[in-house]
Amino acid sequence: MPRGITQDQVNAAADAILGAGENPTVEKVRAELGTGSPNTVTRMLDVWRGQLGERLRQLSALPDLPTPVGREMMGLWQLATEHASQAIAGRFAEERAALESVRSALATERQEWTARLEAAETDRARTQAAKDLAEHACTTLDAQLQDSHALRADLAQQRNRLQVQCDQLIAELQGLRGQLFEQQQAAAAERARQEVYVRNLEDRAHQEVDRLRQESKQWQQRHETAERVHREAEAGRVVEQDALKEQLRRAEHETARLAGQVSALEKALQARAKPTTSGAGKRKRTGQMALKAR
Template sequence: MPKGITQEQVNAAADALVAAGEKPTVEKIREALGTGSPNTVTRMLEVWRGTLAQRLQEAMTLPDVPTEVGQAFVEVWRIAVTHAATLAREALAEDQNALFAAQTSLTQERKLWEIALAEAQANVAESTVQRAQADTQLRERQILVDQLEAQRTDLLQQRDRLQGQLDTQHAELQTLRVELATQQDHVRTVEDRTHQQIDQARQENKALQQRLERERREHGKQVAQLTAKHEELRKVARTAEQTAAHHAGHVAALEATVAQWRESREPAKRTTHTVTKRAVKSTGTRSRRRKP
């Protein structure tokens, strides 16, 4: 309720309405004052109606008033009182109707509030259940998160361990690459030397053949000796070819070793040397078998 409304303000507003020929109602009083709750204005308006008769009686006993004027004044006040009473009854009926309508509205509003309260309580209960379910899900997810974190830690440890193994294997791979490059250089050197020897033997063979032809025409007696020397040179050429085949087998053995190392990715220096020695030994055996 707004502050500042008094009984005197309500009385003055009601008197002003009566003097203007209007019926003093709660709404008009509130409109005139610009404030005041309907209940407070209704209560103060009842007080004003109760004091109206007393104020009229006091007006009839005013001193020094001629009898005719007093009677006229009383008649005027009687008419005013009658009119005010009629207006008061009408205002009271309107106020009662307004109160009844307000009570009806309040009852309906109360029912609406009760329905809203029931819905709110149901929502609270449902929210409580949902919160309990959410708490359960949160605990389950927290357990899952802990499990995943443990798995993550284990995977990180495995990754670090595998990374260390990979670094070791990478270092061993680099070593094997260096050794392989060295062996390949040696093989190429041997191959180049063998090719040079073969070319030189071929050139010598050709020269010897030419010389043999010349000397056959010139020296028939030395044919047997030149033929023997020719056979000897052929043996040298065959030996050179066998040496070249030996080195080719050595190269093939090295390539097989590299392929095996790439497939297994488990380099072993001792195993590589063993395979190489076996390949060399096998090649040498094959070379010895080829000799006449």
């Protein structure tokens, strides 16, 4: 309620409006005062109307006016009062109807605002739920991101470790390739030496056989002319032949032994080139494949 409005101010404004020959209404009183709420002005106008009859009776009791004039004034005043009361009642009904309309509109508006408020509360609850869900999702994503960072760091460490192992394996493979090349060269030289030695033995054996054959022919030619000498030397020649056969057998045995040594050396080289472990075997096979590719 606006401050500063009093019952006396409303009474004075209503008297002024009534003195001007107009019906004191809420709008006119508020316009006259320049302030005041409709409910307050309505209540004070009801008080002013309740006091109006008492004021009229006081005016009718004035002794200064002659009796006919007083009666006429009283009649005129009563007529004016009845007319004003009717006008006021009609205006009051209009004001009440307007107030009821305003009250109905306010009630409707209040219902609309209540519905809007409920909808807003529903939206706010939905938004809060969406916010909570988004915060939970963000927390989950942050945890997953941290896990992915940790996994990435672990994978980087594993990659570095595997790179170091790969470098070591490459270095070992290169060393094994060098050793294998040296062993192959040494085996080739040894094989060539053995082949030369075997060939020399074979040549000497063939030469000895040829010599024996020539001597046998000579002995056969001499047999006819020196049969007696041949008989005497038969035993010595047999011994000599046995010695030569034993020497030939030994040469053949030496040749077989040397051939066995060559075969054993090749097998040893192959066994040495084979893996002692699964990782070493893989490196050996990789080196052989690389050498074959070269």
